Amino acid sequence: MALKQVSSNKCFEGFQKVFEHDSAELKCKMKFGIYLPPKAETAKCPVLYWLSGLTCTEQNFITKAAFHQAAAEHGLIVVAPDTSPRGCNIEGEDESWDFGTGAGFYVDATEDPWKTNYRMYSYVKDELPKLINANFPTDPERMSVFGHSMGGHGALILALKNPGKYKSVSAFAPICNPIQCQWGKKALGGYLGSDVSKWEAYDATQLVKSYPDSNLDILIDQGKDDQFLSAGQLLPDNFIAACTERKIPVVFRLQQGYDHSYFFIATFINDHIKHHAKYLNA
């Protein structure tokens, strides 16, 4: 589990670094970005995991989201892993942008040929936190997760499938009900097979229905002019309806005029950092 530092840049008195390591879970080299706030030099800090969307690498978030200042202020370590295994030489992995490379969908694949490498759910849930906790001044008890689009889906299912593991969760334009949308059907079908009931284990809207308690504060921002919203890929209404039904507290903000881009993310990233800081620093 040796870490290899790829880059390090000073940022808001802390450091934005990129590391590479050999992942046991994914059987390949993986990179992740980590922001160490100035507070990390003297104290253990909570960790906030960011899960990116389709096609992204660890670079998108750390270069575009402009989260550093807020993270520095609140003393949060922010870890941004890649979105899928890379270079596994699986046939068809690079064929489309919404499946395979850059589209791990944060599931543990059960179908060949993906099941060996495409175990992003376990990677993000177990291997990565272990690695981070072993190598950085973290407080293992305090972690949260958030993400964008497919990463928003990943954040929601990680939080909903592991009650109490994450102090808080939030999402930008998450894929809320993948079993109902084209992206989800393609990816879940590809990784998990055709049994739709297996898909439900990775569907936030389905997971809410069996979520045991309501000690989770969920913040969701959604651009109103997001083309994928209107395309029916995200389906937040289904999720909200399920949460309302189950009395899971969600604040869902439909932001007028915003699209699916990192410009949208950058606009509201501070609210999300603060949302997590409230619970991580409580």
Next chain:
Amino acid sequence: MSSRSGSAKDCETSDQTPSRSASSPVPESSDTEAEGLIFYHMDLYGSKERFDIFPEEPSCQEERSLGDTRRESAESASSSEKFQHSQEAGYDLEKEVAELAKMYGLDEDREKELELLGRHVESRWPPARTEKAGSQGSVYTASKSSSPVKDQSQSTKKQGLPSEASQDEDQSKARAEDEAESPIWSKEGLSSGSVSDEWNSQAVSEEEEAADVFCCTCKTPIRAFDKLFGEHKDHEVAQLPSAVESEKEETHKNMCKLEEQIAQLENFASHLEEIFITVEENFGRQEQNFEVHYNDAVQVLAQKYEEQLEALGEEKRQKLETLYGQLVSCGEHLDTCKELTDTTQELCRENDKANFMKAAVTMVDRLGEFLKKEVNLELSTLPDFEERHIDFSEVEQLMNSINTIPAPCAPVISPQAPNAATGTSLRVCWGLFSDDTVEYYQLCYKPVSNERHSDEQAEHTLKVKETYCTISNLLPNTQYEFWASALNASGISPPSEREVYVTAPSPPIIKTKKILSCENAALVCWESGDINPVDSYMVELSKLTDEENGDTVTESIVGIPNCEVLIHLQPRQSYHICVRALNLGGSSERSEPVLIHTTGTYFCLNEDTAHPLLAILDDGFTIACDQLENPECDLPVYDNSFTRCIGILGSLIPFPGKHYWEVEVEEDTEYRIGVAFENTPRHAYLGANNSSWCMRHIITPSRHKYEFLHSGMTPDIRITLPPRRIGILLHYENCRLSFFNADIAQHLYTFNSHFQHYVHPCFALETPGILRIHSGIAVPPWAALP
């Protein structure tokens, strides 16, 4: 220095008669520095034998130059010496001497002299001879002076001749001090007594014939030789130094006694002066008193005299008039008699009988009638004057009163002293400037009033023995006029000037329902307890701790002009707050204290702003609306109340910082809650304009809808869990107004707005229901994050 020169001159120019020399004591110290001290010994050493010694001493030739110099200066300085001698004992001569020296231009001489002296003295000392000391202690032999020094000592000896011991002592002291300024002399130890003694003894021993013991019997210093063979053979002797010591001690004691006496006498003199003044005053006063009284008496007497004289004259006139009248009538009577006599005689001469008879009958009738009249020969009045009673009682009284006390002068009433007043009482003081005897005072007072007719009835009079009185049962914060008269057996003084006192105000009454507070401040307002205006108010704070219960005032705020004050406090504390009113008379009692907790922001609802359909329940913090339309439509509408929106404003303390409160709602209640400027339009819905910010809950057929309204705009926000308890955090510095689901610490929305003015909480109901408002609660930690 001039004085020393003077001494030298004295000795050299004066005729050195044996007698004078004899009176001069003893071989003095060889140094002039010591000359000041030689006078101590003048009497002690007044041995005649000593004089014989001097001529034998080596002449002063060696010191000629010095002698010359000194002579010059000495001549000019002789007058100064005389002057000094004329001074009284104890007078500090030093200054005078210095001045005189300056006046006579002696400074130069003096310096020269000093120089010379110094040179000589110093040059002579090294070859100090030890041979002579003889029986003297080693001290005395340690150094010795040779002839030139002796020359000086000789001259100094003579200088003491004419003077009285004490006088010279002081002078020489002064000289010694003067000389001390010269470096040479100071080096020599500034002529302390012992030093001079040393020199004395030394000088003596050097001669072999000098006295070295003291004959106690003859009280004179003698040579040891004399003790053995001379006239002092069987006398008791003492060592000269010890004799000197004891004598000096004695002298010193006497000096102390003298000083004591001087001090006593001075005290006594000043006391006498005081008495003198007092006597003059007292007698002056008595003289005046006599003058007044005797003048009065003389006046009264003069008046009596005038009266008596007048009465006497009147009596005399009356008597004379009466007598005169009697005399006149007596004369008339006499005339009639004469005429009748004449007529009768003529008748008798009548020859004609008939005629005679005719006439005789008439005549007889006339005579008979006349004789019938009684002739009053009694004095109608007595020549001596009547006994008159003269009333001297008034004079007597006047004369008596000369030695009795006069009626007192008017007292002087003092202005009101601080703390002399309470709400219902005043302590009034007055006094007398004169020493008049006063049996008691009569104190009058009445309230100062603008209504003239009420003056008479309100006046009160009290009889007081002391020069102060505490009057109670007065009205608070009211002005009273006081004046006093002094009385004794002789009468009553004129009244004093009138002085206005004012009673302290009544305690104010804190409006407990209008107290506003937050973590760092409280806004307290009150009603004056009086009709009349007061000068100012003061607020007293008592911070409550576990041990104390607020009896100790920990802070006071004074000089509050209005019935309202914003007090800065510390967060998370409890305070007792009292108010006092102040006027010239003092401060009122404390108001009833109010308890303030700075746990959180505490506000109250402003009933004036309530929509007619909105009811505030008894607790003051629950608002309710039963129906949306009023069938009767005649509900009272205040100027300040909401007319469209069934809402109400709270009154939030105008203080920066954080303010947090919560509102408990029913799930199906439609409401608007938030903040608004005080002047937000009453006819508009809350949140519909730019002077209000609020969260709105409405129920659509499909769901609960939440809006966060300002200027009629809201973001599109879905909230999956309808909050039952909404937390509202207003943070002026951060320009934020945040809403929370307080039950689960969920942040719902935050307005970012720079509030130009202080805002007030606002609440409105859009469907029948109730809102429960909770204030005075601490900001929850999850809401307080930056």
